[in-house]
Amino acid sequence: MNQQFKVGDTVRVRRAYPPGHVRAPYFSRGKTGIVDEIAGAYRNPEELAYGRYDGEALPLYRVLFRQADLWPDYDGSAADTTIVDVYENWLEPAEGGQG
């Protein structure tokens, strides 16, 4: 599988807001996290949703975000995190820290 990112890379979810069946959650857009795992490759659900079944498989990344980076006034522990499963087309490289 040809993938752009590897475990440990710092990545950002693109700040795009297209209409349609988007599976990168709103709360993750524009946020920076770390690739925790590469979870295989699957066809893009955003296209499958419209009956377009013949796309290539896209690498799927488990991206780890600090809660403090996701939510401006996060109230829990500084150690808390959220992992979101994000397809490669939604990710761009980022330097360490909040983009």
Place this chain on the structure above:
Amino acid sequence: MIRVRRVHDIGGLPAGPIDRSEPEHAPWEKRVDALRALCSRHKLMRTDELRRCTEDLGYGVYDKLPYHARRIASIANALLEKGVFTVDDLGRKMEAVERRWSKER
């Protein structure tokens, strides 16, 4: 810049306490779950298509309908799109069901 959240994309929005009750579902609701499972078994549509049909219900419907009502509405739309039956097929049958049930009351 106006950014629109699709209606289902609700992670992080404020919301109230979680209702943890688990009432038994009505027979019609179980029927919806069973029909959903059979659609999957018979590969009538992909899960991604069904999700998208659910989201297409949009604001005012998705956020207002209870879970199973929303689910049967999206299943109906997905199957209509796929041509498994026509609007007329479903419409006539719904008319017949309603007539039948009205007589039984």
Place this chain on the structure above:
Amino acid sequence: MTGPDTHPHDHGHNHDHHDDHDHARTFQPDIEDSPFSHYQVMAEALGEVLIEKGVITADELRRQLEWLDSRSPEAGARLIARAWTEPDFKEKLLEDVNAAAESMGMDAGDIPIRAIENTPDVHNVIVCTLCSCYPRGLIGLPPDWYKSREYRSRTVREPRKVLAEFGTVIPEDVEVRVHDSTADLRYLVLPMRPEGTEGMDADALAELVTRDCMVGVSLPKSPGD
């Protein structure tokens, strides 16, 4: 199947669903003495159309209803309990839940399920903010609260408050990690084995594994519970 789901001769019916957990809960009609809903009619009609067109059979529908009613978290509980007693099996489970389930004669379904291990440093909780993805193959149908707006919105945003509503308090120095199942994987929490369970066999341990602890909103029961 005929008739809407109301009790036409029984309008005096009044069940309080919330306090008596011992008897089977009867459902509540949508609205007493009101027209049956558009969606009830749609559910009835859609099934009949599919049967008439030969896409499904009435028998299949009946069997599917029976099967859905019989679903429980038992398969998941057995996997967890065995992982607690056999380190080799635990490794297998962490590597590939579906294969591990198959090795025990269970069918976890086609969708890949991943086991996420709780440790003294990390407590995991599962949500699907975008819809209601859930490891149905192993733990049955999701409860209404899992599919609710409130759970889906708040669990990523304030997981500790959500856990507290379930009576679960995780110490500050333990990381709470939320997994949002946005794609093709489903998640099952592998909780830590409770204290005081030395010498218990897998069958007995499975009794301690609740659905809620496999979602991550609770911990497993203790032997004393």
